[in-house]
Amino acid sequence: MSWTGVMAAFRVKIKESLRYRGYWISDLGFTFLMALLPIMIGRGGDIDAFEALTGTGNYYGYMLLGACTFMAIDAPLWQMGNWFRREQQIGTLQSIYLTPDGSMEALGGLALFCLFRSCIIAGIPFATGFVWFGLEPSRGIILALAFFIVGFIPVCGLSLFIGALVLRLKETGALLNTLQMSFGLLMGMWVQVSLFPVAVRAVSYSLPMTWVASGVRASIMGMPYLFGSWESDFIALLMHSIIMPVLGAMVFLYVEKRVKMNSGVGSF
């Protein structure tokens, strides 16, 4: 495994993304849309009810932050799955697997690319919305960033599960879409996680995205943290960033081996 390989993979992803016409524009547009939709539909009911529910009176801020964080932190999951599928279909996955540690290096490069991409496609709408709605950060943006950056590690770990799923099942389009919607709901994009029934909440807590979304909203808008304080939420996220990558790698390597024992990673 070499850093040169990772960086080369990162550069290739950037180049490719610039060459697919409309790649960045459509992604940015989609994030804006995600943020604007709930805002345009408008808040049902009055602001007091909303505040009582979420702990903040700032409905616009809540939705905007939610959508941006969702786009930023959730995208890597699907990027990884789609990457496998696409490379398989265009035929280059085999070329990658022919190199000494290319599969790991390419995934590393992909993770870097996702981080970069997330910063752009969430950062721009976020900054725009911030100015537009005249939002004021009630607490540290730095803390929110810390939640976001640290949260990226377990999300990459989780994305290895998705990668394994695609390697194993191949045609996963419909399944991935369903998962994506469910994850959006579970991580509390539209509804506060604390309102879920206990069983569902348990599932939510096991997703790293939940902690990032909540941490970002809480630290910027002064909403309550899931476990009461930023420290305890942050520790929960740190636990995720240790467990998820290890678990993800184990599952991925296991599935990869099973696939090689049958028809190989290249077949589609």
Added chain:
Amino acid sequence: MAIVEIRDLYKEYRARGKVVKALNGIDLTIEEGEFFGLLGPNGAGKTTLIQCITTLLIPTKGEISVCGYDALREPSKVRASIGCMLTGERSIYWKLTGRENLDYFGALYHIKKRRDRIEELISMLSLEDFIDRRVETYSSGQRMKVAFAKTLIADPPVIILDEPTITLDVLASRELRQAIKEINRNGTTVIYTTHLMFEVEELCDRVAIIDEGVIKALDTVEGLKRISGDERRIKLSLSDPSTVAEALRGVESVKEVSEENGSVVVVGGALDSILKAVLSSGVELKDIDVSSPDLENVFLKLTGKRLEE
């Protein structure tokens, strides 16, 4: 010295409850510097064998070592020792230029002086004209050239090519074969699969004939031809074949005489005595066709199948 060793290799595919036995006990030793051919019809197991050697597949049973590294225990070292072209044009990124492809794969193979190596390959394979264009704008032949350059990027001790000329026209395929020969002359071991007889004859030091996952024969091209009997076949078109056939049966050292609608096929025998016998029979000789023993016959004899139509 052996550079690739394969012992008792089996590979089964399972698809929807059915088992396909693609390799059934392959034993093979390939020597350093050798140009080794794998000749077999569709579905023989050539690609499967290559995928096992390159660690893309884990065999059901058996052992493989490359440059002394075991494919199961040290797969990255095995991969680092091999340059492999499997899917041809589809093995490179079409959205990138040729140079960007070489640079990317150079990085993944951990090449130290990537720029220099790329320049070297560009001039060696004459890629100057198109290397800085995107691959999607290339002709088929140009894509194959860049895919081949990718195979060579790490200057590996072993290169493996899976039917590399299959999509190329006569000229491009001849060019590619020339380049491969050159690489081999400089000491690189080449493993080359094909179902084209003439490629094997032109290129290979030794050839394994593979069919249904089994090696049916392994020898030099000359050695293999001897399997079909070392005999020349002469086909004579005659106005009265049976008279001549009778006369030829008496000629010294003729192995076999058979009649096929209007002509006689003679196997073996000295050319001048055969001709003398024909002329002295007084029968009109309309046409004559002489063929030396070829691999097609060997193949037919070993597998009961034809390689080419």
